[in-house]
Amino acid sequence: MSDKSHDPNQMTGAAMIVRALIDHGVQHIFGYPGGAVLPIYDEIFQQTEMQHILVRHEQGAGHAAEGYARSTGKPGVVLVTSGPGATNMVTPLADALMDSIPLVCITGQVPTHLIGNDAFQECDTVGITRPCTKHNWLVRNVNDLAKVLHEAFYVATSGRPGPVVVDVPKDVQFATGTYHPPRKSDVHVSYAPRVKGDAMQIRKAVALLASAKRPIIYSGGGVVNSGPEASKLLRELVEITGFPITSTLMGLGAYPASGKNWLGMLGMHGTYEANMAMHDCDVMLCVGARFDDRITGRTDAFSPGSKKIHIDIDPSSINKNIRVDIPIIGDCGDVLGDILQVFKAEAKKPDIKGWWSEIATWRARKSLAYKPNRDVIMPQYAIQRLFELTRGRDTYITTEVGQHQMWAAQFYGFEEPHRWMTSGGLGTMGYGLPAAIGVQVAHPDSLVIDIGGDASVQMTMQEMSTAVQFDLPVKIFILNNSYMGMVRQWQQLLHGNRLSHSYSEALPDFVKLAEAYGGVGLQVSKPADLDGAILEMISVKKPVLFDCRVAALENCFPMIPSGKAHNEMILPTEAADPAAFFASGKALV
Numbered sequence: 001m002s003d004k005s006h007d008p009n010q011m012t013g014a015a016m017i018v019r020a021l022i023d024h025g026v027q028h029i030f031g032y033p034g035g036a037v038l039p040i041y042d043e044i045f046q047q048t049e050m051q052h053i054l055v056r057h058e059q060g061a062g063h064a065a066e067g068y069a070r071s072t073g074k075p076g077v078v079l080v081t082s083g084p085g086a087t088n089m090v091t092p093l094a095d096a097l098m099d100s101i102p103l104v105c106i107t108g109q110v111p112t113h114l115i116g117n118d119a120f121q122e123c124d125t126v127g128i129t130r131p132c133t134k135h136n137w138l139v140r141n142v143n144d145l146a147k148v149l150h151e152a153f154y155v156a157t158s159g160r161p162g163p164v165v166v167d168v169p170k171d172v173q174f175a176t177g178t179y180h181p182p183r184k185s186d187v188h189v190s191y192a193p194r195v196k197g198d199a200m201q202i203r204k205a206v207a208l209l210a211s212a213k214r215p216i217i218y219s220g221g222g223v224v225n226s227g228p229e230a231s232k233l234l235r236e237l238v239e240i241t242g243f244p245i246t247s248t249l250m251g252l253g254a255y256p257a258s259g260k261n262w263l264g265m266l267g268m269h270g271t272y273e274a275n276m277a278m279h280d281c282d283v284m285l286c287v288g289a290r291f292d293d294r295i296t297g298r299t300d301a302f303s304p305g306s307k308k309i310h311i312d313i314d315p316s317s318i319n320k321n322i323r324v325d326i327p328i329i330g331d332c333g334d335v336l337g338d339i340l341q342v343f344k345a346e347a348k349k350p351d352i353k354g355w356w357s358e359i360a361t362w363r364a365r366k367s368l369a370y371k372p373n374r375d376v377i378m379p380q381y382a383i384q385r386l387f388e389l390t391r392g393r394d395t396y397i398t399t400e401v402g403q404h405q406m407w408a409a410q411f412y413g414f415e416e417p418h419r420w421m422t423s424g425g426l427g428t429m430g431y432g433l434p435a436a437i438g439v440q441v442a443h444p445d446s447l448v449i450d451i452g453g454d455a456s457v458q459m460t461m462q463e464m465s466t467a468v469q470f471d472l473p474v475k476i477f478i479l480n481n482s483y484m485g486m487v488r489q490w491q492q493l494l495h496g497n498r499l500s501h502s503y504s505e506a507l508p509d510f511v512k513l514a515e516a517y518g519g520v521g522l523q524v525s526k527p528a529d530l531d532g533a534i535l536e537m538i539s540v541k542k543p544v545l546f547d548c549r550v551a552a553l554e555n556c557f558p559m560i561p562s563g564k565a566h567n568e569m570i571l572p573t574e575a576a577d578p579a580a581f582f583a584s585g586k587a588l589v
């Protein structure tokens with residue numbers, strides 16, 4: 001008989017959790033303790049291979065893990081207690097599900113014999129998180145724990161990435177059982193996402209691309225998810241076909257903003273040329289994007305004359321919002337590689353000079369133009385200066401949600417993937433600061449900037465304290481317009497300018513607030529002082545709150561009002577009285 005007391009694989013559930021994380025290469029974990037996870041925290045205390053980042057609110061842990069994941073391509077890991085710890089994680093889980101971010105979240109649960117008894121800090125974590133996770137588990141037996149944890153990493157990171165929850169009752173954490181390291185049989189037998197695209201579909205797609213007269217490539221977050229190789233292949237495809245390319249908010253950086261075929265972002269706040277080219281194209285190649293409603297506008301008027309090819313790893317994304325002609329299920333990188341191979345062997349670059357001339361006329365409308373102002377900082381100008389002064393540096397940008405987020409997408413030029421972290425699908429105010437913390441943990445020597453709004457940053461401002469505690473010199477660049485600008489803009493355009501509760505009456509003094517946290521505060525209100533202050537912000541090796549006072553009533557254009565078609569955009573030139581313009585129902589073309 002073997003002596004089990006000396007078996008190194010015999011350990012408590014809590015020890016198994018820490019062992020499994022280390023076996024999966026986890027170096028950082030974001031969390032917040034509580035009674036139901038104390039055995040795990042005790043194990044964390046006794047090891048040195050993995051660093052725990054203590055946040056100030058569990059939502060912060062979740063977004064930090066998202067930033068970490070998006071900027072590294074590795075899963076983000078979170079540890080929270082039962083009850084309120086778990087419910088505070090609901091927002092980041094929903095956020096990660098929408099944006100396809102791999103998260104492994106371990107939650108503590110009350111002991112198994114108390115489940116269902118309304119025990120202290122009990123909640124139905126698997127029930128509550130089921131609709132906002134890719135998968136979740138409640139582990140009732142310590143001998144199932146190792147397999148579930150390994151499976152959790154597999155599910156979170158394979159196919160379309162997403163968040164998973166492993167709920168572990170406290171008695172399971174104390175119990176002793178057998179651990180085994182990750183092995184092939186731990187993968188979910190019924191979940192084997194298809195990576196390689198169908199060869200026949202790829203041939204059909206190449207033939208269609210080669211016959212195009214007015215083609216467009218519409219790329220999205222899936223290209224970023226797939227990894228740097230997919231971006232390389234996308235760039236090569238653009239080069240050999242000569243096609244124009246646009247991207248969603250989530251896909252920025254996969255093709256460089258300085259690239260000659262770049263049309264800018266498409267969609268609700270996309271450029272005129274990108275949206276018009278989407279509307280009038282004859283062949284659309286959608287790579288790792290999901291025809292979100294911010295993209296399509298009115299679906300019955302969406303790109304009416306085009307044949308559509310859709311590459312997506314998730315079969316449920318195909319024909320979900322828009323019917324396509326050639327679906328290709330697979331990983332963007334794999335499929336793009338195969339398309340390139342077939343294109344090079346069997347097709348030649350179509351002549352699309354006429355199409356480029358048409359695009360040039362749309363470009364000439366200068367849809368991102370804004371009125372410069374010598375006395376007041378225009379928010380667009382602030383982003384342009386931030387971009388110019390950080391250009392060439394090793395920079396990562398996160399954002400909050402609102403006008404500032406859209407201006408960041410429009411005016412900050414992303415050259416590489418994984419440099420842009422934003423909450424796209426859920427649109428979660430409060431995402432940017434904790435996400436920046438996660439990015440900075442993963443890239444300690446890089447410049448990490450959260451572009452924020454004065455309302456959004458106050459949702460998770462307490463994470464400034466985390467940044468100070470862990471020496472994470474994140475920069476929070478607030479475009480302070482004293483309004484919930486995006487809400488105010490919609491109220492102005494769609495609700496008769498009745499600005500119901502969108503003005504922040506009592507904003508904190510952000511400079512003093514930064515100092516109170518032990519960081520640095522900077523405030524600027526004159527365009528002439530902006531560059532100097534940005535350079536100072538960059539040089540400070542501490543967390544900085546930068547209060548950039550900008551024009552209060554500036555609107556973000558272009559804008560496709562909700563439910564309108566691509567060719568019904570409001571451009572800045574029509575924006576002198578946008579409400580009247582919108583009310584007139586006039587289309588631009």
Ligand SMILES: Cc1cc2nc3c(=O)[nH]c(=O)nc-3n(C[C@H](O)[C@H](O)[C@H](O)COP(=O)(O)OP(=O)(O)OC[C@H]3O[C@@H](n4cnc5c(N)ncnc54)[C@H](O)[C@@H]3O)c2cc1C
Nearest residue numbers: 220221222248249267268269288289290313332424425427
């Ligand atoms: C205030 C606000 C305004 C917005 N305005 C705009 C706007 O003007 N324009 C805009 O673009 N967005 C805008 N958004 C964002 C928008 O809501 C969506 O989040 C975004 O358009 C979705 O991007 P995506 O289609 O690239 O999808 P993602 O959510 O990134 O989904 C990626 C798709 O690729 C697939 N995929 C994932 N991994 C792979 C892989 N490895 N291989 C193949 N496929 C893969 C997934 O299954 C999914 O279908 C706005 C958001 C906010 C908050």
Ligand SMILES: Cc1ncc(C[n+]2csc(CCOP(=O)(O)OP(=O)(O)O)c2C)c(N)n1
Nearest residue numbers: 402403404427429453454455456484485486
């Ligand atoms: C958690 C959450 N609550 C509400 C909203 C709705 N919302 C979208 S943008 C916005 C205003 C954001 O204001 P601010 O952060 O100041 O940015 P600005 O638009 O002024 O740049 C609101 C309230 C949201 N996206 N997220």
